[in-house]
Amino acid sequence: MPQVELRNISKSFGSVTVCHDVNLIIEDRAFVTLLGPSGCGKTTTLNMLAGLEDPSAGDILMDGQRVNERSPVDRDVAMVFQNYALYPHMTVAENIGFTLRMRHMGRGEIRRRVEEVARSLELGPLLDRLPAQLSGGQQQRVAIGRALVREPRVFLFDEPFSNLDASLRIRMRAEVKELHQRLGVTSIFVTHDQEEAMSISDQIAVMSKGRIEQFGTPEEVYARPATRTVAAFIGNPQIDLASGRVEHGADGLICRVGEAELALPAGTEAVAGQAVEVGVRSEHVQLSDTGAAARVRLVQPVGPATHVTLDWAGGTLTATLPGIARLAAGSATAFAIAPENLLVFDPDSGKRIG
Ligand code: ATP
Numbered sequence: 166m167p168q169v170e171l172r173n174i175s176k177s178f179g180s181v182t183v184c185h186d187v188n189l190i191i192e193d194r195a196f197v198t199l200l201g202p203s204g205c206g207k208t209t210t211l212n213m214l215a216g217l218e219d220p221s222a223g224d225i226l227m228d229g230q231r232v233n234e235r236s237p238v239d240r241d242v243a244m245v246f247q248n249y250a251l252y253p254h255m256t257v258a259e260n261i262g263f264t265l266r267m268r269h270m271g272r273g274e275i276r277r278r279v280e281e282v283a284r285s286l287e288l289g290p291l292l293d294r295l296p297a298q299l300s301g302g303q304q305q306r307v308a309i310g311r312a313l314v315r316e317p318r319v320f321l322f323d324e325p326f327s328n329l330d331a332s333l334r335i336r337m338r339a340e341v342k343e344l345h346q347r348l349g350v351t352s353i354f355v356t357h358d359q360e361e362a363m364s365i366s367d368q369i370a371v372m373s374k375g376r377i378e379q380f381g382t383p384e385e386v387y388a389r390p391a392t393r394t395v396a397a398f399i400g401n402p403q404i405d406l407a408s409g410r411v412e413h414g415a416d417g418l419i420c421r422v423g424e425a426e427l428a429l430p431a432g433t434e435a436v437a438g439q440a441v442e443v444g445v446r447s448e449h450v451q452l453s454d455t456g457a458a459a460r461v462r463l464v465q466p467v468g469p470a471t472h473v474t475l476d477w478a479g480g481t482l483t484a485t486l487p488g489i490a491r492l493a494a495g496s497a498t499a500f501a502i503a504p505e506n507l508l509v510f511d512p513d514s515g516k517r518i519g
Contacts, residue, residue, distance in 0.1 A: 168193040168351050169214065169319060174223035176209055176375075183209050185375045187223070191368075194349040196342070200362040201372035202398070207355040210372075211321050214353060216240050227318070243317035247324040249308030251296040258283070258292040261310045282310045285344070302333045309341070313348075320352040326361070338365050359399050363387065371395045387446075393515040396444050396508060402472055406444045407479035408512065411435045420509070423478025425457035428504040433519025435509065441518070442510040447472065449506035450484035452492075456501035464492050475500060 216237035471490035509519030
């Protein structure tokens with residue numbers, strides 16, 4: 166049985182609809198991320214799951230039961246916020262144990278649970294400190310501990326790392342993922358950082374303008390994006406897109422972009438004469454002696470790889486080459502793209518057709 170389900174959920178604030186008919190099924194023990202640009206409705210969706218906002222229409226189910234009318238405390242969910250709001254005058258132990266005290270749990274039992282959570286988050290030596298005496302990462306771990314100690318059925322994370330610096334954010338990502346692997350508590354995570362979503366999730370719901378564009382594994386949304394919007398939002402460097410027209414080539418359909426001819430993947434749902442948009446990820450652009458003519462514009466080594474920006478008839482194109490590539494800006498080159506690595510979109514609907 167799916168543990169959490171959103172059925173035809175819509176949400177309006179006054180005359181503005183911010184969630185349109187959202188459907189989502191989250192399996193028990195899954196780690197699911199709601200990903201999308203600022204304002205697409207991620208936090209509103211999470212708040213409806215938490216019981217902090219009422220949906221305007223639709224049902225929220227947990228363990229098969231409709232919970233629309235249930236208060237936040239009766240939903241057995243715990244939320245970790247971006248501004249983790251620790252109580253400044255309470256120690257780490259008191260912060261973690263706070264909700265248990267509110268539930269009038271016995272002192273011995275609170276102590277046992279707090280110590281167990283502190284151990285799993287490596288906060289043991291810090292239990293007597295005040296929040297002001299902790300680093301940002303430690304404070305965030307206390308906030309997670311405070312949620313964890315309640316042993317909730319579902320964890321909700323609202324951009325929990327956005328106030329942390331880049332390297333700490335990456336470390337916390339790994340910590341949360343490890344914690345999830347260890348405890349297996351169903352987790353729903355909100356972020357606008359696609360790399361964070363890719364690295365941490367079992368499945369990602371890519372949202373845009375209050376709708377779910379695609380729900381799939383990181384691999385699915387990256388390699389087989391359902392729409393141009395998903396393709397453009399996921400991946401760094403960003404996917405390159407170019408407009409072209411379908412023609413018959415020697416070995417099947419091709420897309421003509423300026424002078425260049427790019428072979429379309431087998432099974433592309435397009436006919437000769439049709440306008441399409443084609444996209445390619447940088448690691449699938451191969452520099453070669455033959456192929457479409459291009460000129461090297463910019464060479465950017467980043468350590469394990471080099472990003473090379475090319476000028477060609479269709480505009481610019483980024484090729485990611487392994488290691489440090491020795492290429493001169495301004496030099497002539499050519500590139501090829503294996504047909505199976507070309508993504509083809511309908512320019513009107515934005516849907517992927519090949
Ligand atoms: P961010 O990443 O910036 O937090 P988000 O994807 O989480 O964005 P939401 O916070 O869910 O987006 O907001 C979605 C839309 O709903 C936004 O346009 C926002 O201005 C609007 N909105 C959110 N809460 C309210 C409210 N209480 N009253 C009116 N409009 C609201």
